[in-house]
Amino acid sequence: MKDVAFAAGVSVTTVSRFLNGSLELPATTRRRIEAAIGELGYEPNPHARRLSRGRSDTIGLVVPDIANPFFAALVAAAEEEADRRGQALSLFATLNRPGREIAYLRMLERNHVDGLVFVTNHPDDGGLAALINRTGKVVVVDEDVPGAEAPKLFCDNYAGGYLAGLHLAEHGHRRILFVGGPGAMISTMRRFEGLRRAIADASAGEVVLLREEGEYTTAFGRAVARRFLDDGLPATAVFASSDEIAIGMIEVFRAQGVSIPQDVSLIGFDDVGPLHLFAPPLTAIRQPVRALGQRALAVLLESQHVDARLGEELLPVEIVVRNSVAPPSKP
Amino acid sequence: MKDVAFAAGVSVTTVSRFLNGSLELPATTRRRIEAAIGELGYEPNPHARRLSRGRSDTIGLVVPDIANPFFAALVAAAEEEADRRGQALSLFATLNRPGREIAYLRMLERNHVDGLVFVTNHPDDGGLAALINRTGKVVVVDEDVPGAEAPKLFCDNYAGGYLAGLHLAEHGHRRILFVGGPGAMISTMRRFEGLRRAIADASAGEVVLLREEGEYTTAFGRAVARRFLDDGLPATAVFASSDEIAIGMIEVFRAQGVSIPQDVSLIGFDDVGPLHLFAPPLTAIRQPVRALGQRALAVLLESQHVDARLGEELLPVEIVVRNSVAPPSKP
DNA sequence: CGCCCTTGGTGAAGCGCTTTACCTGAGTTG
DNA sequence: CAACTCAGGTAAAGCGCTTCACCAAGGGCG
Numbered sequence: 147m148k149d150v151a152f153a154a155g156v157s158v159t160t161v162s163r164f165l166n167g168s169l170e171l172p173a174t175t176r177r178r179i180e181a182a183i184g185e186l187g188y189e190p191n192p193h194a195r196r197l198s199r200g201r202s203d204t205i206g207l208v209v210p211d212i213a214n215p216f217f218a219a220l221v222a223a224a225e226e227e228a229d230r231r232g233q234a235l236s237l238f239a240t241l242n243r244p245g246r247e248i249a250y251l252r253m254l255e256r257n258h259v260d261g262l263v264f265v266t267n268h269p270d271d272g273g274l275a276a277l278i279n280r281t282g283k284v285v286v287v288d289e290d291v292p293g294a295e296a297p298k299l300f301c302d303n304y305a306g307g308y309l310a311g312l313h314l315a316e317h318g319h320r321r322i323l324f325v326g327g328p329g330a331m332i333s334t335m336r337r338f339e340g341l342r343r344a345i346a347d348a349s350a351g352e353v354v355l356l357r358e359e360g361e362y363t364t365a366f367g368r369a370v371a372r373r374f375l376d377d378g379l380p381a382t383a384v385f386a387s388s389d390e391i392a393i394g395m396i397e398v399f400r401a402q403g404v405s406i407p408q409d410v411s412l413i414g415f416d417d418v419g420p421l422h423l424f425a426p427p428l429t430a431i432r433q434p435v436r437a438l439g440q441r442a443l444a445v446l447l448e449s450q451h452v453d454a455r456l457g458e459e460l461l462p463v464e465i466v467v468r469n470s471v472a473p474p475s476k477p
Numbered sequence: 478m479k480d481v482a483f484a485a486g487v488s489v490t491t492v493s494r495f496l497n498g499s500l501e502l503p504a505t506t507r508r509r510i511e512a513a514i515g516e517l518g519y520e521p522n523p524h525a526r527r528l529s530r531g532r533s534d535t536i537g538l539v540v541p542d543i544a545n546p547f548f549a550a551l552v553a554a555a556e557e558e559a560d561r562r563g564q565a566l567s568l569f570a571t572l573n574r575p576g577r578e579i580a581y582l583r584m585l586e587r588n589h590v591d592g593l594v595f596v597t598n599h600p601d602d603g604g605l606a607a608l609i610n611r612t613g614k615v616v617v618v619d620e621d622v623p624g625a626e627a628p629k630l631f632c633d634n635y636a637g638g639y640l641a642g643l644h645l646a647e648h649g650h651r652r653i654l655f656v657g658g659p660g661a662m663i664s665t666m667r668r669f670e671g672l673r674r675a676i677a678d679a680s681a682g683e684v685v686l687l688r689e690e691g692e693y694t695t696a697f698g699r700a701v702a703r704r705f706l707d708d709g710l711p712a713t714a715v716f717a718s719s720d721e722i723a724i725g726m727i728e729v730f731r732a733q734g735v736s737i738p739q740d741v742s743l744i745g746f747d748d749v750g751p752l753h754l755f756a757p758p759l760t761a762i763r764q765p766v767r768a769l770g771q772r773a774l775a776v777l778l779e780s781q782h783v784d785a786r787l788g789e790e791l792l793p794v795e796i797v798v799r800n801s802v803a804p805p806s807k808p
Numbered sequence: 809c810g811c812c813c814t815t816g817g818t819g820a821a822g823c824g825c826t827t828t829a830c831c832t833g834a835g836t837t838g
Numbered sequence: 839c840a841a842c843t844c845a846g847g848t849a850a851a852g853c854g855c856t857t858c859a860c861c862a863a864g865g866g867c868g
Contacts, residue, residue, distance in 0.1 A: 147854065157818050162856060171816075189587040193533065194854035197524040197823050204567070212556060218549030225543060225570050234589075236535070237568045239556050256520040258565075393751050400754075420724050423731075425756030478824065488848050493826060502846075525824035528853050 147190065153182035165190065204234040205446060206259035208250045210267040212239050215418045216389065216435060217265065220288070223439025224263060231447055233260075242268070251277045254284065263287055263442045264296075267362065269330040285446045287438060290332045290458075297445045298458035299438060303333050306431040306463040307340025310385045310413050313429070313465060315348035318473045319383040319411060322355055325370050325395070326387045329359035337387055337415070356381055367394020375402055382474035383411035389419050392428060400425075407472035417466055427468035434461040478521065484513035496521065535565040536777060537590035539581045541598040543570050546749045547720065547766060548596065551619070554770025555594060562778055564591075573599070582608045585615065594618055594773045595627075598693065600661040616777045618769060621663045621789075628776045629789035630769060634664050637762040637794040638671025638716075641744050644760070644796060645714045646679035649804045650742060653686055654712040656701050656722050660690035668718055668746070687712055698725020706733055713805035714742035720750050723759060731756075738803035748797055758799035765792040 151158040155178060163169035164179055171179070182188070196202045207224055209217040221237065228235040236259055240246040247266060251274070254262045261283040266274070275293035278284045286298045314322055324341055326334035338357065345353050358373075360366040367390060374380070375398070386392035392414035399406060406412050406426055414421060414430035421428035438461055445459070482489040486509060494500035495510055502510070513519070527533045538555055540548040552568065559566040567590055571577040578597060582605070585593045592614040597605070606624035609615045617629045645653055655672055657665035669688065676684050689704075691697040698721060705711070706729070717723035723745035730737060737743050737757055745752060745761035752759035769792055776790070 158855080159818060159820090159857080160816085162854095163817090166856080168857090169816075175816080189583070191528075191854050192587055192589050193524060193528040193531075194823090195856080197522075197528045197825085198854080198856040200524075200823070202524065211553065213546075213550045213553035215544075215546055215549065218546065218552075219544045221549075221552075221568070222542065222544035222570060225568055226572065229569070235568050237552070237556055237566050238560070239553060241557065252520070256523060258523050393754060396754055420750060420755075423724060423727055423755050424751075425754070489825080490827080490848060490850090491846085494847090497826080499827090500846080506846080522824050525853090526826075528855085529824080529826040531853070 147188065149186055150179065150182045150188050153186065154178040200257070201260050202234075202257070203232065204236055204259045205443070206236045206238060206250065206254060206262045207265075208238045208240060208247065208262060209265045210240050210242065212237065214390070216416050216433070219418050219435040220265065220439045220442075223436040224443050225439075227440045227443035231443065233443075233447070240266075247274055248277060251281060251284070255281045261285070261446045263446060264291070265289065266291060267331070268328055283446070285442055285449070287442045288333070297449050299442055299445060300332065300458060300460055301433045301438060302460040302463050303336035304340040304343075305460075306415060306433075307337035307342075307385075308344040309340075309463065309465040310337075310415070310431055311341040311344025312348055313413060313467070313471060314383045314385065314411065315345050317383075317411065317471055319381075320349060320351070320353050320474075321381040321383075322353075323370075323374065323381040323384045324355065324357045324387070325367070325384060325391050326357070326359040327362040327391075334359055334387060337385075341385055354381065362388040362390050364390050364394035364397070367391035367396075368398050369394075371395040371398035375399075375404065379404075379410060381410070383413070383471065385413050385415075387415045389414055389416040389421070389430075392421075392430070393419075396424065396428075406470050408475060411471040411474070413471055422468060424470075426470050428470045429468045430466055432464050432466050434463060437461050478519065480517055481510065481513045481519050484517060485509040531588070532591050533565075533588070534563065535567055535590045536774070537567045537569060537581065537585060537593045538596075539569045539571060539578065539593060540596045541571050541573065543568065545721070547747050547764070550749050550766040551596065551770045551773075554767040555774050556770075558771045558774035562774065564774075564778070571597075578605055579608060582612060582615070586612045592616070592777045594777060595622070596620065597622060598662070599659055614777070616773055616780070618773045619664070628780050630773055630776060631663065631789060631791055632764045632766075632769065633791040633794050634667035635671040635674075636791075637746060637764075638668035638673075639675040640671075640794065640796040641668075641716045641746070641762055642672040642675025643679055644744060644798070644802060645716065645742065646676050648714075648742065648802055650712075650714040651680060651682070651684050651805075652712040652714075653684075654701075654705060654715045655686065655688045655718070656698070656715060656726070657688070657690040657718045658693040658722075665690055665718060668716075672716055685712065693719040693721050695721050695725035695728070698722035698727075699729050700725075702726040702729035706730075706735065710735075710741060712741070714744070714802065716744050716746075718746045720745055720747040720752070720761070723752075723761070724750075727755065727759075737801050739806060742802040742805070744802055752797075753799060755801075757801050759801045760799045761797055763795050763797050765794060768792050 147158050147161055151161045164171055225235045238250045264284050264286050265288045270291050274291050278294040278296055284296045286294055286296050324338050358370045414428050417430040417432040421430055478489050478492055482492045495502055556566045569581045595615050595617050596619045601622050605622050609625040609627055615627045617625055617627050655669050689701045717726055745759050748761040748763040752761055
């Protein structure tokens with residue numbers, strides 16, 4: 147930049163201010179600077195810029211696992227929005243490695259990034275919340291970190307559970323198995339609450355609501371399905387709280403010759419994979435995953451100055467009816 | 478850091494060198510410094526560090542679309558490896574926005590990142606190659622950028638095509654439709670070449686090889702499938718060159734009541750989605766997508782010093798046989 | 809005519825590290 | 839005992855920007 151300034155016969159201040167738009171220049175000067183830049187092939191050094199300005203125009207995104215299609219879609223939407231807003235996106239996956247979440251939050255604290263979109267998938271012992279409160283500039287997405295005073299962005303889990311419950315109840319199901327993720331997470335709690343409420347609202351008489359909670363993985367789905375079969379199909383319908391769980395269960399059901407929806411109805415949650423090509427096409431609650439990613443960025447960058455902290459924002463879900471729910475064969 | 482140095486009664490040089498491990502200190506001094514750091518809650522500023530050292534310990538990853546499960550898996554593997562090697566990962570999606578690839582490469586040039594893993598999905602007019610050659614520190618992954626003098630990392634497309642062809646030929650197919658991505662990309666060319674070679678090797682007598690080329694999208698898959706049906710099923714088997722294409726085709730086949738594999742056999746490529754749950758479970762060539770991501774990072778960081786440029790590395794593919802290929806009903 | 813505003817700049821002090829070149833004093837060695 | 843190491847440091851010069859505080863000259867205005 148010094149060279150550019152010299153070549154253009156001005157000071158570095160002028161070049162810098164011109165480049166940053168904080169100085170109007172007459173056409174002749176401007177052209178001299180531009181010519182110098184062109185000839186010297188000058189490119190500003192972002193590290194120096196960041197050091198000077200004290201910020202990086204980079205935001206961090208912490209997710210449990212990028213390969214999971216749900217998170218992948220979230221990341222994609224966030225990246226798009228970040229790019230639109232002139233921010234770079236640094237990506238971190240926790241992969242359930244303990245301490246990783248903490249490490250990434252500390253990175254925020256060290257100004258590595260200007261803000262963090264934080265997606266967790268397991269309960270916090272309070273350490274995370276404390277760290278979030280200390281650092282600021284975090285938006286908590288998808289799952290809650292209780293006690294964290296930060297903008298929060300979830301899908302409407304309760305409504306999702308309610309829609310699923312209503313759909314099952316309308317088909318006449320009275321014995322329903324809920325398969326959730328970790329019991330302490332709000333996605334699990336709220337979806338269950340919604341489900342229960344819907345069943346209570348829509349079904350007269352006695353209703354049986356079984357409940358399994360574990361992880362949002364195919365492995366857990368398989369385990370639950372096996373247990374379910376061992377118990378002799380204690381319910382006529384299953385509400386699987388994620389694509390992964392549903393996939394695991396379908397695998398077992400299929401292997402054991404249990405057909406959907408004749409033997410058991412199944413409704414999923416997320417709907418980011420190609421569920422419509424499954425056999426049968428899977429009815430599911432659709433998460434607003436793109437909106438989640440976009441809004442996360444927007445909220446983060448806009449709460450930069452305003453203190454719009456606190457308060458959670460709920461994004462609407464919808465039910466996508468396909469072919470995996472039918473009336474119970476033996477009611 | 479100045480404060481830490483003062484509190485510990487040493488110079489900033491000492492603190493810096495101690496922190497960077499370029500100075501052995503007696504236990505007492507070390508403890509004084511550590512105590513000062515603890516008390517002051519000191520965290521080094523990465524921007525300053527980067528400016529001083531002239532590098533960022535961040536590598537960039539440019540992919541067409543993160544939400545695509547194939548790229549998502551690639552990103553996930555790369556991030557994991559980057560983290561293991563102490564590098565941060567900046568993510569950029571081109572989303573087919575023209576000029577984006579160039580923009581991201583220039584960002585490399587400006588030292589924004591130390592290196593770039595570059596995944597393109599469309600032909601280059603030479604501009605990209607030129608830029609890559611100028612900047613260095615790029616590894617080209619998955620699809621080629623012809624003329625770029627950089628380490629290149631592909632899956633063994635030819636072998637993939639060959640495996641698919643062999644499988645189809647062994648089931649007696651003589652009229653086969655190849656559905657590729659963009660015709661100019663090596664993935665398309667090499668897979669087709671492999672397919673053709675396998676057919677030639679395995680089938681005596683006349684063979685018909687139809688060829689459609691377009692994009693790796695469900696939309697293209699649907700379009701080809703419709704055309705295929707309009708033409709009255711001119712082939713008994715289809716080799717779809719990506720999960721997306723296969724999904725698009727299955728959608729149309731299913732909607733039109735064409736059943737797989739009775740009416741037409743189908744073999745896919747990629748195998749990152751839950752193809753095993755499709756109806757029928759889809760036979761496919763599996764890409765070594767995790768290995769691709771990992772190796773990309775390794776190659777990038779290791780070619781940092783060595784000039785191991787040039788030369789492409791091929792990662793092995795395998796065939797995953799499921800249930801979507803059967804002998805033709807009317808040979 | 810004197811004053812003030814605007815336009816078009818400038819100098820220099822940071823930003824917070826790393827690194828080079830150098831220094832000092834307590835052993836070690838011949 | 840003089841010369842030589844070597845551990846244990848240090849001062850200061852960057853790294854390449856941004857920005858604060860100023861300033862000169864020309865023009866408009868009362």
